[in-house]
Amino acid sequence: MNHSFRLMQIRGIPIEIHFSWLLIFFLFSISLAQGYFPLMVEDLSSQVYWIAGILTTLLIFGSVLTHELGHSFVALNDGIPIKKITLFIFGGVAQMEAEPKNPKSEFRITAAGPLTSLALAVITGGIYYLFLTPGQIISEAIFFVARVNLIMAVFNLIPAFPLDGGRLFRSIIWLFGKNMLRATRIAVTIGSILSFFAMGLGFVIIFFQGDLWGLWLIFLGWMIYQAGQSSYSQLVFKETFAGMEVSKIMSTDLQTISPDATLEELADHFLHYRYGAFPVVYGSTTHGLVTLQDMKEVPREKWPYTTVVHIMTPLKETMVARPASDAADVMMKMATQNVGRALVMTENGELVGLLSRTDMMRFIQMHMVLGDE
Numbered sequence: 497m498n499h500s501f502r503l504m505q506i507r508g509i510p511i512e513i514h515f516s517w518l519l520i521f522f523l524f525s526i527s528l529a530q531g532y533f534p535l536m537v538e539d540l541s542s543q544v545y546w547i548a549g550i551l552t553t554l555l556i557f558g559s560v561l562t563h564e565l566g567h568s569f570v571a572l573n574d575g576i577p578i579k580k581i582t583l584f585i586f587g588g589v590a591q592m593e594a595e596p597k598n599p600k601s602e603f604r605i606t607a608a609g610p611l612t613s614l615a616l617a618v619i620t621g622g623i624y625y626l627f628l629t630p631g632q633i634i635s636e637a638i639f640f641v642a643r644v645n646l647i648m649a650v651f652n653l654i655p656a657f658p659l660d661g662g663r664l665f666r667s668i669i670w671l672f673g674k675n676m677l678r679a680t681r682i683a684v685t686i687g688s689i690l691s692f693f694a695m696g697l698g699f700v701i702i703f704f705q706g707d708l709w710g711l712w713l714i715f716l717g718w719m720i721y722q723a724g725q726s727s728y729s730q731l732v733f734k735e736t737f738a739g740m741e742v743s744k745i746m747s748t749d750l751q752t753i754s755p756d757a758t759l760e761e762l763a764d765h766f767l768h769y770r771y772g773a774f775p776v777v778y779g780s781t782t783h784g785l786v787t788l789q790d791m792k793e794v795p796r797e798k799w800p801y802t803t804v805v806h807i808m809t810p811l812k813e814t815m816v817a818r819p820a821s822d823a824a825d826v827m828m829k830m831a832t833q834n835v836g837r838a839l840v841m842t843e844n845g846e847l848v849g850l851l852s853r854t855d856m857m858r859f860i861q862m863h864m865v866l867g868d869e
């Protein structure tokens with residue numbers, strides 16, 4: 497996820513905060529400082545309400561993070577590295593480097609999150625009931641944290657893939673049906689039905705009760721629906737390209753252009769070869785990549801005296817893949833960074849091919865027509 501900043505590292509896992517999380521931090525602090533705390537505990541100064549609001553929000557933040565660490569530590573234990581944990585508007589996500597190898601591992605990793613939240617709810621709730629006096633600001637803060645953790649545990653158990661409940665459900669179908677892809681399809685279908693139900697309920701709440709909280713439900717339902725669909729297509733994608741190397745899919749019929757060619761010459765090149773991009777090469781050195789899009793941004797009257805080197809994307813900013821890299825990984829990276837093409841180069845910097853989304857689409861089409869051969 498882009499638009500996030502790194503906060504710290506725990507056991508080698510980078511913890512990142514997405515900017516959308518700052519919005520929720522602000523909203524939470526305000527509603528606690530101006531709504532909840534003044535209602536629960538009377539006659540304190542507004543500074544005290546604000547400090548309590550912000551500290552409680554930080555505790556909630558810590559709770560979400562602990563939930564994700566719960567997943568992450570069990571995953572690490574099962575030999576699955578964690579790329580990073582990102583906290584965003586709806587909570588957190590721990591990005592695993594690989595899918596769990598078997599249904600039991602997925603069940604353990606997934607269950608660890610809600611169990612962690614439940615444990616936090618029991619601990620904070622226990623402290624509240626055993627040691628604290630209701631009606632004091634610290635007590636109400638702790639009680640609030642206990643309830644949020646309980647809600648987090650329960651909400652995450654809703655069986656809408658990719659929520660934890662949906663993943664637990666998938667791991668059970670996967671265990672009995674022995675087919676991960678089919679289990680995912682079933683879990684995603686149920687998740688989609690539930691998210692449409694949530695959206696429908698949101699509309700009903702808005703139209704019949706005039707309550708704008710319905711919007712939140714619609715938004716949430718839509719997010720879950722989208723997340724379910726995209727994790728399913730990613731999985732299908734990974735299955736299609738499983739174990740395939742970049743060199744199998746890239747185009748090797750390379751047409752290059754020199755960095756000191758003018759844009760007029762480049763235009764001729766585009767017209768003649770009809771490719772959308774050319775690697776910029778001089779001698780045996782690759783300098784970058786130039787696309788039709790780069791060219792469009794320069795007014796036509798400047799073409800005769802503008803050279804390719806001025807409009808190309810330099811090599812260090814271009815996506816570069818190795819011929820032996822996993823094709824699915826490279827294409828996922830291209831999709832997430834919204835890059836249309838990657839240069840394929842050897843360790844010694846020799847250009848051997850070009851990988852484009854077009855190559856990928858063509859490959860998927862062929863795969864569908866011709867089958868696994």
Ligand SMILES: [Zn+2]
Nearest residue numbers: 609610652660
């Ligand atoms: Zn979770």
